[in-house]
Amino acid sequence: MTSLxxxxxxxxxxxxxxLMSALMxxxxxxxxxxxxxxxxxxxxxxxxxxxxxxxxxxxxxxxxGSGFLEGASFEVTLILGGTEYxxxxxxxxxxxxxxxxxxNLGISLSQGAQSGVIRVKxxxxxxxxxxxxxxxxxxxQRLAPQLAGVNAWTAPNSARAVNAARMLKDGEGExxxxxxGVLNSQIGSRTITVRAxxxxxxxxxxxxxxxxxxxEWGIHxxxxxxxxxxxxxxxxxxxxxxxxxxxxxxRAPQLTGPLRGTLSRGQxxxxxxxxxxxxxxxxxxxxSFNGTFEPFNTLHDPIAWSDLxxxxxxxxxxxxxxxxxxxxxxxxxxxxxxxEPGILSGTVxxxxxxxxxxxxxxxxxxxxxxxxxxxxVFLSFLxxxxxxxxxxxxxxxxxxxxxxIIRVVERDYEGINxxxxxxxxxxxxxxxxxxxxxxxxxxxxLFGLDNTTGLDVCNQRLNDYxxxxxxxxxxxxxxxxxxxxxxxxxxxxxxxxxxxLFDEIFDPVMSTxxxxxxxxxxAEQIDRAVKALGHLIGNTLSHEIGxxxxxxxxxxxxxxxxxxxxxxxxxxxxxxxxxxxxxxxPRGPARWTDENRQYLERILPLR
Numbered sequence: 001m002t003s004l005x006x007x008x009x010x011x012x013x014x015x016x017x018x019l020m021s022a023l024m025x026x027x028x029x030x031x032x033x034x035x036x037x038x039x040x041x042x043x044x045x046x047x048x049x050x051x052x053x054x055x056x057x058x059x060x061x062x063x064x065g066s067g068f069l070e071g072a073s074f075e076v077t078l079i080l081g082g083t084e085y086x087x088x089x090x091x092x093x094x095x096x097x098x099x100x101x102x103x104n105l106g107i108s109l110s111q112g113a114q115s116g117v118i119r120v121k122x123x124x125x126x127x128x129x130x131x132x133x134x135x136x137x138x139x140x141q142r143l144a145p146q147l148a149g150v151n152a153w154t155a156p157n158s159a160r161a162v163n164a165a166r167m168l169k170d171g172e173g174e175x176x177x178x179x180x181g182v183l184n185s186q187i188g189s190r191t192i193t194v195r196a197x198x199x200x201x202x203x204x205x206x207x208x209x210x211x212x213x214x215x216e217w218g219i220h221x222x223x224x225x226x227x228x229x230x231x232x233x234x235x236x237x238x239x240x241x242x243x244x245x246x247x248x249x250x251r252a253p254q255l256t257g258p259l260r261g262t263l264s265r266g267q268x269x270x271x272x273x274x275x276x277x278x279x280x281x282x283x284x285x286x287x288s289f290n291g292t293f294e295p296f297n298t299l300h301d302p303i304a305w306s307d308l309x310x311x312x313x314x315x316x317x318x319x320x321x322x323x324x325x326x327x328x329x330x331x332x333x334x335x336x337x338x339x340e341p342g343i344l345s346g347t348v349x350x351x352x353x354x355x356x357x358x359x360x361x362x363x364x365x366x367x368x369x370x371x372x373x374x375x376x377v378f379l380s381f382l383x384x385x386x387x388x389x390x391x392x393x394x395x396x397x398x399x400x401x402x403x404x405i406i407r408v409v410e411r412d413y414e415g416i417n418x419x420x421x422x423x424x425x426x427x428x429x430x431x432x433x434x435x436x437x438x439x440x441x442x443x444x445x446l447f448g449l450d451n452t453t454g455l456d457v458c459n460q461r462l463n464d465y466x467x468x469x470x471x472x473x474x475x476x477x478x479x480x481x482x483x484x485x486x487x488x489x490x491x492x493x494x495x496x497x498x499x500x501l502f503d504e505i506f507d508p509v510m511s512t513x514x515x516x517x518x519x520x521x522x523a524e525q526i527d528r529a530v531k532a533l534g535h536l537i538g539n540t541l542s543h544e545i546g547x548x549x550x551x552x553x554x555x556x557x558x559x560x561x562x563x564x565x566x567x568x569x570x571x572x573x574x575x576x577x578x579x580x581x582x583x584x585x586p587r588g589p590a591r592w593t594d595e596n597r598q599y600l601e602r603i604l605p606l607r
Contacts, residue, residue: 043067043129045122052137054205057106057235058171063089063097063120065131070095072124078135080109080116100171101137103235111139143168143205145175145230145241150210153249155275156219156352157282157317159209162198164230164241167205173234175201177210181226185218185250192216198230211317214282217250219275219352219359224248251275253285253350255364264371265338266430266462269322271312275352275361278314283354285320287312290363291346293337293370300340308337310348313429323429324370325462332458332603337370341607344368372605375418375462376431377545379406384438388482392533393509396516397526404534405436405541408583412542412569412591417604432548434541435467440481447485447573448540450547451478455560457550459603464548480544485536488578499578505532535583539590543569546596549603553595568593 047065055061063076068091076087076099088100097120118135121128143166151160167175175198183192194216198208230241253275263269277283287310293303313321326336333339347363381402389395406420425431440446452464453472466478489506490498508525518526546552546569547560556563557572564575567590579585592600 043122043124043127045120045129045131047118047120047131047133049134050118050136052101052135054140055101055106055137056140056143056168056172057101057103058173059101059106059169060090060098060171061101061137062092063099063118065097065120065133067122067129067131068095068097069122069124072122075121075123077119077121078116079119080114106139107141107236109139111141113137114139141236142234142239143232144239145232147177147228147230147241147244149244150177150228150246150248152247153251154212155251155253155317156212156214156217156354157277157279158274159199159211159316159318162208162210162230163206164198164208165206166232167198167201167208167230168232168234169201169203169205173232174198175208176231176233177228178231179224179226179228179246179248181224181246183217183222183224183250185220185222187218187220192224195231212250214277214352214354219277219283219354219357220250221252221359222250224250252359253277253352253361255287255348255350255361255366258366260367260369262369262371263322263324263338264341265325265373266323266376266428267371267374268313268427268429269368270315271320271322272318273320273350273364274318276314276317276320276350277352277354278320283352285312285314286351286353287320287322288349288351289344289346290349291344293342293344295340295342297340297342305337305346310337321429325430328458328460330457340370341372342370344370372417372607373459373462373603375459375549375604376421376425376428377418378421378424378431378433379541380433380435380467381422382435382437385436385482388438389533390513391483391486391510392506392529393511393513394526394529394533395513397514397530400530401534401537404531405538408535408538408589409542409545411589412539413545413600415606416600417606418545430462432462432464432545433467434545435479436537436541437479437481439483441477445484445487446481447536448480448544449476449478450544451476452548455550456548459549461548466544466548478544480537480541482537485533488536488581496574497576497578497581501582501584502578505529505582532582532584535589536581539569539581539583546570546592549600551596551599552593553599562593562596565593567591570596 045067047063052061070091074089076089078085078087085105090098092098115136117132119132121130145167146165148163150162154160162177177196177198179194182189196210198210201208225247227243228246229243232239255271255273257272261269276285278285289308289310290306310322315321324338326334326339328334345367347365349363350361352359386398389398394401409420450466451470451473469475469477486492487495488498488502490500506529509529514526552562552570561572562568562570564571567580569590569592580590583589
């Protein structure tokens with residue numbers, strides 16, 4: 001999740017969940033935000049008793065509790081023998097909190113059992129909370145490791161298991177696997193000494209992984225015979241463990257999965273295996289396909305491909321990502337893989353290259369279902385969007401506004417292979433981004449702007465960025481600008497689209513901002529305003545996304561809009577009256593012209 005999106009999620013939680021009412025605010029007519037007096041400056045934080053276990057200088061221990069949100073600041077204090085010590089802290093990916101045992105404190109204090117009190121203070125916006133709990137740990141300054149064994153085989157760049165005792169964890173220093181012996185490979189024998197850092201050490205210090213660096217091991221298959229030991233480099237000193245004999249086979253690259261998969265333009269398919277090269281100064285990996293492609297369109301003949309190179313991205317020595325992005329002609333067709341749906345079946349052979357050396361792995365049989373193009377759109381609701389909702393009296397129901405926006409866009413694109421995401425997708429390499437913000441940074445009171453370069457006929461680009469400043473478009477900022485919709489009020493000026501109905505809808509919530517849980521006539525007023533603003537933003541969003549997809553088919557109002565018509569999504573701004581934009585036209589919502597609809601179904605078919 002991006003920081004911008006996390007910010008939106010955070011604000012939505014603060015203003016959208018009654019369980020967090022301690023931090024809810026009321027929006028005043030002046031636009032200033034004041035905490036409610038009866039809960040001012042409070043934030044719910046709790047932590048449980050902490051047993052940090054064996055703790056070395058620089059090591060981290062978990063602080064289990066609640067109230068830890070990204071965007072907040074944390075102050076962790078440890079009280080030992082009446083003395084307070086400030087500790088570094090960090091959030092974990094799963095929303096927990098970890099604190100670090102200071103190196104200087106770990107070196108200066110006596111070893112053995114220690115107990116005290118830990119205090120955590122969390123500050124968020126104008127609120128803060130404090131919690132305390134008991135704390136204990138078994139302090140040590142250094143550990144002598146003991147290697148139990150390593151995996152019987154490895155491959156270039158691949159992570160393989162280390163089994164041991166008393167290895168060092170994150171922050172405490174590093175544990176090194178040291179191998180001394182002879183590597184016999186296809187190109188000869190040589191003596192090697194390898195020092196490989198042990199990564200991902202488990203909580204109990206007994207397991208981890210090491211990686212065979214191809215710059216040390218080479219890339220040719222073979223076998224290693226020799227000895228192995230562990231070395232701990234802590235903040236206090238170096239400790240070595242006993243030596244054990246080891247035999248490790250060294251394998252060629254190999255694909256292991258998937259046997260079957262689905263893929264469309266811009267989508268990412270994970271390929272697993274071992275021995276893949278990539279990353280800085282570590283060579284690269286090629287995949288060569290041999291087989292046939294059977295188009296779903298029976299009017300098209302099957303294609304036999306020999307030594308077709310598949311473009312991949314390197315993730316790790318055990319994973320590659322496959323992405324297809326074929327070029328299309330002016331008729332939205334192409335001859336490259338992914339230009340049309342069908343079944344690709346055959347074998348894929350991995351090859352790794354380091355310098356002038358090349359090693360080829362074994363062919364791997366697999367089948368790919370090539371799907372029609374899907375346009376994925378990540379909607380990035382900026383903090384400025386949430387803040388601007390206070391001007392409409394809807395900040396406390398921002399989650400409902402977002403839901404309505406998405407409902408409108410999904411309705412407009414029903415039957416089109418377009419998918420909206422609220423978080424950046426991990427399964428697509430190529431996707432569009434649209435930022436929904438507050439004021440128009442172009443200072444033109446625009447409702448929205450597709451500032452991408454040129455008209456993207458056939459949607460050649462799947463990764464349009466409707467946001468930020470684009471030098472190719474005259475330095476304009478793209479996105480949706482929510483505060484500009486305030487100009488639809490006749491009281492704001494002489495906008496030709498202004499309508500008294502705007503004031504009728506929004507005055508009740510502008511004068512008394514919406515709050516969660518209101519009922520009766522008040523709930524109806526809030527619901528009406530939520531739907532109205534959601535439609536104003538959503539329909540504008542559909543319009544701007546349409547531009548990024550290459551619409552309109554037949555310009556009429558300038559280069560980038562239809563000739564004027566009734567209820568047309570791609571009309572010029574001046575041709576789209578308030579009643580249409582707000583979704584209250586008795587004839588129904590705005591829609592695509594027949595030509596635009598046919599174009600969308602052609603470039604983004606569902607099947």
